[in-house]
Amino acid sequence: MTSFVIHYQEIALKGKNRPWFLKRLVRNLRRAVADLDVKEVKTVMGRIELVLGPTADPAVVGERIGKTFGIANYSYAGRAPLDLDAIAKAILEDLGDRTCKSFRVSARRADKRFPMPSPLIEREVGGRIHEARGWKVDLHNPELEIHVQMLTHDAFYYFGKERGAGGLPTGTAGRVACLLSGGIDSPVAAWRMMKRGCDVTFIHFHSYPILSRASQEKAKQLAELLTRYQQKSRLYLVPFGDIQQQVLLAIPGPMRVVVYRRLMLRIAEKIARMRRAQALVTGDAVGQVASQTLENLAVVGAVATLPLFRPLIGMDKEEIMDEARRLGSYNISIIPDQDCCTLFTPRNPQTKSRLHEIEHAETALPIDELVAKAVAEVEVLDLEFPVARKKRNPPVGDSVGTLV
Numbered sequence: 001m002t003s004f005v006i007h008y009q010e011i012a013l014k015g016k017n018r019p020w021f022l023k024r025l026v027r028n029l030r031r032a033v034a035d036l037d038v039k040e041v042k043t044v045m046g047r048i049e050l051v052l053g054p055t056a057d058p059a060v061v062g063e064r065i066g067k068t069f070g071i072a073n074y075s076y077a078g079r080a081p082l083d084l085d086a087i088a089k090a091i092l093e094d095l096g097d098r099t100c101k102s103f104r105v106s107a108r109r110a111d112k113r114f115p116m117p118s119p120l121i122e123r124e125v126g127g128r129i130h131e132a133r134g135w136k137v138d139l140h141n142p143e144l145e146i147h148v149q150m151l152t153h154d155a156f157y158y159f160g161k162e163r164g165a166g167g168l169p170t171g172t173a174g175r176v177a178c179l180l181s182g183g184i185d186s187p188v189a190a191w192r193m194m195k196r197g198c199d200v201t202f203i204h205f206h207s208y209p210i211l212s213r214a215s216q217e218k219a220k221q222l223a224e225l226l227t228r229y230q231q232k233s234r235l236y237l238v239p240f241g242d243i244q245q246q247v248l249l250a251i252p253g254p255m256r257v258v259v260y261r262r263l264m265l266r267i268a269e270k271i272a273r274m275r276r277a278q279a280l281v282t283g284d285a286v287g288q289v290a291s292q293t294l295e296n297l298a299v300v301g302a303v304a305t306l307p308l309f310r311p312l313i314g315m316d317k318e319e320i321m322d323e324a325r326r327l328g329s330y331n332i333s334i335i336p337d338q339d340c341c342t343l344f345t346p347r348n349p350q351t352k353s354r355l356h357e358i359e360h361a362e363t364a365l366p367i368d369e370l371v372a373k374a375v376a377e378v379e380v381l382d383l384e385f386p387v388a389r390k391k392r393n394p395p396v397g398d399s400v401g402t403l404v
């Protein structure tokens, strides 16, 4: 077998925009396999075909396809001439010594000009396989489903289907900026936005040199992991320690968490606008911690002038953790570090802050100056996955960060 056949689902529904969505999906797939021996990624009669070169490892290619958003399902597939004997022969060859208790053939005519209805194709090809192998045919609950799709000049065949990542092709929805802590929640929030077609820029606040570089290192690892889903990312590392010290001096303890978060949002928004991001994203969920009561979420959110999205807002911590495990971010998130907020967080944070009180307290701070300074001192890291083959000096490992 030399191909992958990829089916998209949701983007098939996008009416007039469909060709554009499809073009983005094909482009994303090409980028996702840029370092592998893939000869071609092309659309074929309502599907996408990815043609493998001789040295491509189907398992690695399959894994990359599985992380590409906009795909309903995909299968490692072969092509055979448009002839039932030839199709059955190719299937039997590729089945090798595989055995199963029951099977069925499911046929589709992508080109209806093939002079035989699908049920008849199923019966004819299925009959040949049954004869050769003696496997029982089970139309309703087969152990193995053999798919045959008739094209114009030849046919695809494949065994079973892998479930795709779903969602919309990354980049089709525009760009958002996600506040990425080293915690469990924000990487999941970022991933969910990617899944809805957003290109996500990451912004991390750290307290280096007051604290170690650990949180930056975690943010970098998380951004690298997430870059596997969108191929190119930018991570902004914002020094926040000075600001926290000023807040510590000027703001009463119980109000500090909300003031920190409002400062983070103001800075993030400046960066987001520079980057032409259309919204901010955080990993908040109602009631999870003191800063996430409805009152505090409202007071924090009031400072944003861009739309502020909180995709995890209604989720339980357990549910978020499950998703983080599936995504692979969980093990990075649980590496211990001194989060910039834990260090400066008082023991008695206010759970029901009031906007006018917070705004009044903030008059003790040179807000614009603090924001401008933080933005000026930002460090930028550009991430890419995979690293294109043509690049010189390939790095060790899978993805590379370059300081610009």
Ligand code: ATP
Pocket: 178, 179, 180, 181, 182, 183, 184, 185, 186, 187, 203, 204, 205, 206, 264, 281, 282, 283, 284, 289, 291, 340, 341
């Ligand atoms: P966890 O609750 O598992 O620690 P978290 O760090 O994402 O996850 P909080 O600390 O409650 O959760 O913060 C709420 C949100 O605020 C985060 O999801 C994130 O979007 C943002 N945030 C908090 N701290 C930072 C930080 N240091 N840098 C960037 N964003 C942050």
Ligand code: MG
Pocket: 181, 183, 339
């Ligand atoms: Mg946290």
